[in-house]
Amino acid sequence: MGRSWRNFFRRSKKEEEPSEVAVEAPEQEPAEVVEPEDSTNGLAETSEVVEEPPIAEAPDGDSEAPVHEVTVRGTEDEEDFAPEPEIVEPEPIEAREADVVEATLVEGGPEDEEPEEPRGWFGRRRRRGIEDEETVSSPEPAGPVQAREAGVMEAAPVEDVPDDEEMEESRGWFGRLRNGLSRSRESFVGQLNAAVAEFKDADDEEFWERVEEILITSDVGVPTTAKLVAELEQEALEKNITSGKELREIMIEHAARILDKPVELDISHKPTVVLMVGVNGTGKTTNIGKLVHFLPGNVMLAAGDTFRAAAIEQLQMWGERTGAKVVARERGSDSASVAHDAVEAAKSDGADVLLIDTAGRLHTKVNLMAELDKVKRVIERQLPGAPHEVLLTVDATTGQNGLRQAKLFHEVAGVTGIILTKLDGTAKGGIALAIANEVGVPIKMISVGEQIGDLHPFEAREFAQALFGDL
Ligand SMILES: Nc1nc2c(ncn2[C@@H]2O[C@H](COP(=O)(O)OP(=O)(O)O)[C@@H](O)[C@H]2O)c(=O)[nH]1
Ligand SMILES: [Mg+2]
Incomplete structure (x- = not known):
């Protein structure tokens, strides 16, 4: 079974009351979802600067700005964006839940063996004497794989035994995840299926080349494909x-190993400050709203996106739905000031x-860095050690662009976790492997739709199973 919300949050010891943590939230559409206004086609690399309101000086530690009121002016969006990524209407929940599939348990492969000379594409390139900057790192030793625990529940410590409600939630979620990933599965797994059906022995070079081609064109990316196929080929031999x-079983095992990283969200501080960053349109505000539940x-x-039209109301709407207090200033204000006020209020x-939304405009790396840096510094000044988590939303539909964004934001903002969004609208689910392998930041949550229940803690094996299973 997958990871439940209950064991997702790391709380301070005295708060760890097992009784009433995450209750499954009601499945309702947002009353009014603000139109997606922008695209996520990567950050501009040029020195062209998007017009922006002047960044005011960081507020003093003792500045008192009473700001729980908002005046929004202007409705048109001043941003200059590339075309919107295609978003597929999510299927109705009933249909998804009808398609619940039990996770089948797969025996694990050897876990600690160091690969010898890499084989597969990378090995072949080496043998051909082609230099490559990308090195194939040895596989990480597999951590405890959650899914396997379902099969050995008797042996697990008492507190790990899931109750009926969790089991139910897990099954429902797996069905939803599988559905969300159906476009990815149909596309690349469909092709892999055809290739694997003809697999006879591990010495078949053409077979491995075909697998590499499929993975590379499915947004798994070159370095991660090289690593994965080298490991597969070696084990198959x-x-x-x-x-x-x-x-296929080995494939799931190795993909899960690449994806498996600690995913807990640390909320043990009081208050815990979580900064949400990411390019516009990737799902920051919506997923803050879901996470509150x-x-x-x-x-x-905190409505830290003071730039985008309607961003403040969008967050306030989530505040109304969830009963969470929203700290905001008027549009065009300095977002560091909003962060300052919010930490004080918290x-x-x-x-x-405290969940702080940010703008994440498509502008230069220098500006992005200056802006996020300022927000972080102001938070730190108000509350040493904060922000405790910096979560980055990455829109899976943007594929390799999303990977570039993740690297850049991590460099600029020290990301502690990724929320991979819009996995329902894309055939690019393979991007999760590239992100996990190349960015070095755990994917902590995934989102497969716009509803509250579509956000879920990430679980490596479950994801690999949903992606590669049932070829
Ligand atoms: N299909 C789908 N849409 C999503 C998902 N996550 C967010 N969205 C939608 O993407 C759009 C942009 O989200 P928003 O939270 O405003 O992005 P932000 O600019 O980063 O704050 C909204 O219409 C959301 O409802 C998801 O997992 N699947
Ligand atoms: Mg937003």
């Missing part, structure tokens, strides 16, 4: 694998978690 079915304790929101109100 060692174990003398001859059937497509066994090969699952977070235990008293949650406060401290004085005794909030447990």
Whole structure:
């Protein structure tokens, strides 16, 4: 089974009351979803600067700006964006839940072996004497794989035994995840299926080349494909694998290993400050709204996207729906000032978690860095050690562009976790592998639709199973 919200949040010891953490939130559409206004086609690399309101000096530590009121002026969007990524209407929930599929358990392969000379595409390139900047790193030792625990529940410590409600939630989620990933599965897994059906033995060079081609064109990317195929080929040779079915099991195992990273969200501080960053349109505000439903304790929101039309109302709407207090200033204000006010308010109100939205405009790296840096510094000054988590939303539909964004934001803002969004509208689910392998930041949550229940903690094996399973 997958990871539930209950064991997703790391809380301070005295708060760890197992009884009432994450109750499954009601599945309702947002009353009014603000039209997606922009695209996520990567950050501009040029020195062209998008017009922006002047960034005011960082507010003083003791500045008192009473700001729980908002005046919004102007409705048109001043931003200059590339075309919107295609978003497929999510299927109705009933249809998704009808298609619940049990996760089948797969025996793990060897976990600690160091690969010898890499084989596959990378090995072949080496043998051909082609230099490559990308090095194939040895596989990380597999951590505890959550999904396997379902099969050994008797042996697990008592607190790990999921209750009926969690089991139910997990099954429902897996069906939804599978559905969300159906476009990815149909596209590249469909092709892999055809290739694997013809698999006979691990010495077949053409077969491995075909697999590499499919993975590379499915946004898994060159370095990660090289690593994955080298590992697969090696294991298939060692174990003398001859059937497509066994090969698929190894594939799931190795993909899960690449994806498997610690995903807990640290909310043990009081208040815990979570900064949400990412390019416009990738899902920051919507996923803040969804996350509020699952977070235990008293949650406060800060409308740090002061630039985009309607961003403040969008967050306030989520505040109304969830009962979370929203700290905001008028549009065009300095977002660092909003962050400042919000941290003050969270401290004085005794909030447990403060989620801060940001703008993430498509502009230059220098400006992005200056802006995020300023917001972070202001937060740190108000509350040493904060922000405790910096979450980055990456829109899966943008494929390799999303990977570039993740690298850049991590460099600029020190990202602690990624929320991979819009996996429902894309055939590019393979991007998760590239992100996990190349960015070095765990994917902590994934989103497969616009509804509250479409956000979920990430679980490596479950994801690999949903992506590669049932070829
Ligand atoms: N299909 C789909 N749409 C999503 C998902 N996450 C967010 N969205 C939609 O993407 C659009 C942009 O989201 P928003 O939160 O405003 O992005 P922001 O600019 O980063 O704050 C909204 O219409 C959301 O409802 C998802 O997982 N799947
Ligand atoms: Mg937003």
